[in-house]
Amino acid sequence: MSAPPDGLPVYRVLTGPDDATFCRRVSEALALGYRLHEGPAVTFNGERVIVAQALLWPGAGDEPAD
Template identity: 70%
Template sequence: MSDTSDLPRYRVLTGPDDVEFCNRVSAALDAGYDLHGSLALTFDGDRVIVAQALIRPR
């Protein structure tokens, strides 16, 4: 695993509910983050938008 000391301990990823969003969350998990709280969903009139908080343990 590469050095992650420059990564924030907390982050929120947002975006359309698509494979790109899933890949971003997967990459964060691979970088040492854990899911934090529930996934949030909303609809912008055209598509579902998701948000997922993540934390990186000390």
């Protein structure tokens, strides 16, 4: 598949509390064919840990820069 399904963008950032729901969202994106882009960003908002994970569709961004 050359493009993500359902009109999804080639680059996505998922964010949310570090919980099972967030992990399921990332797992679902991986199952669709996305790849992790670098490691997650993690912060603490005073109450809970918040995570951001960038995802990239395979082949996106592989073109050489001008």
